[in-house]
Amino acid sequence: MTVQAPVAEPRYRLRENVVRYASDLIGATPLLELTRTGTGTRLLLKLEQFNPTGSAKVRMAREMVLQAERSGELRPGGHIVEPTSGNTGTGLALMALERGYTFTAVVDGHAARDKLRAMKALGAQLIAVDSGNSDEPSSVERGRVADEIATRTGAYRPDQHNNPHNGAGYRDLAGELLSDLHTDVDYLIGAVGTGGSLCGTVEELRRLGSAVYAIGVEPVGSIIFGGKGGRYWQSGAGSPTGFPIGGNVNYDVIDEDCQVGDVDAFATARVVARRTGVLVGGTAGGAIHVALRRLVHLPAGSTVVVLVCDAGEKYLDTVYDEDWLLARGLFDEAAQQRITRLFGAYEESMRLAAGDIARTGT
Known part of the structure; x- marks a missing residue:
């Protein structure tokens, strides 16, 4: 006698997961662990390119x-x-x-x-x-x-550099970080242009009780943190000579500032792409460069988040085009090798830590 398996009843959602507008898809972007050290410190990327329009x-x-x-x-x-x-x-x-x-x-x-x-x-x-x-x-x-x-x-001019609602747009981003992690964000690193993404996120994180340490990154040649003005190719961050720095750059919430040159920023973005399959923008490359160089110096078990504010697919004819880089003196194989060695060092530190645990049980 053949026994037929019962036919499963279809299961329907109580509420369909469907939105009416693309703007309803803004937010809830993922976190990707890029690397970690043998001391348990980890580097996470907040991948804002998963927003509609591919940007934070x-x-x-x-x-x-x-x-x-x-x-x-x-x-x-x-x-x-x-x-x-x-x-x-x-x-x-x-x-x-x-x-x-x-x-x-x-x-x-x-x-x-x-x-x-x-x-x-x-x-x-x-x-x-x-x-x-x-x-x-x-x-x-x-x-x-x-x-x-x-x-x-009579058109409306938002004036993103001074509009107070720029930073307010990132309140949800701060909430997402704390919701998605089982710990605090110890260090938040991001490129600074208008200042909204980094400063707005930090302000909300601290309002929610975070003790986050904020590091702002700008291109070499930008004047936001008082450096000497000059040419730079990182698009969407920094401020050139003569441009008034807007009110959304809140220096009071930025604990530390750094400058990264185009060569290192672009080399880092290219290495990240080859390692993860995720294309990030050039300014995100600069912020990741700072994070990678800092990890070894941070307290054990730290959680470091880099704001990746846009998608690298927008830079296929620049950051990811070797001919374009060569024509401008921005391609440096040695710079890419340095970043690759940093990743290798962190992987080795994890291997050694795992070996110590296996030997000692602690």
Whole structure:
């Protein structure tokens, strides 16, 4: 006699896991352990490229737009204008298309081409500012042009560098970190541009009771932390000579500042890609570079988080293009080998620690 297996009844969710808008997908980004040491200190990456538009800045773009609606600065059918190197622009473009606004991005040739293409794909109007023969971002001129458009047309100008709702957009990020970990965030490291992602996250972490130590990272050539101005190729972080540093860079919440050159930042990003299969942006490479060099000096069992603010897929024709790097003197095989050796040293320290435990039982 053949006995038939019972047919399983279909199980349905009480609530479907479906959203109506892309902006509903913002947040809940994952943490990836990049490496750890034999002392139990670990380095985690907060992968913000898993947000819609592939960037953390969509968090603050949403917050600034929603606050402008509440205050009456943005009305139905309104116009938004903002100078941007790309990530804020794609975030604003997403919010504009969802909520029925026109968006104009003032850009220059320093922005990654894929960021410009993404803004156009989302319906943004691009106005390009001529950088002349300079390889530096035209931040001052972009701001002037955006201000002129806002004055002439009545458009809403978020002013991401000074808008207080920039940092507020990262409150959820802080909550996610504490929710996803069974411990505190001992060290938070992030690139500094407008200041919103690092400072906003740190402020909220501390409000929630964290004793986090914050390290801000900028490119060599940026003037945010008082360094000598100069050319740099890391896009979306730092501040060039002559550009006023905005109010969202809250020096009071940054415990330590560092500068990383383009060569080391890009070399680190490239090594991370080869080791993990995850492409990170060049400024994230700079922040990871700082973290990797610090791990060995930190107390045992520390949890270090680096904010990876955007996706490396936006830099395939720059950071991940060897010809582009060579043409600008930014490709250094020795720099990549140094980063690879750091990873190897941490792996060896874990092996030795495991051997000690096996021998002693402690």
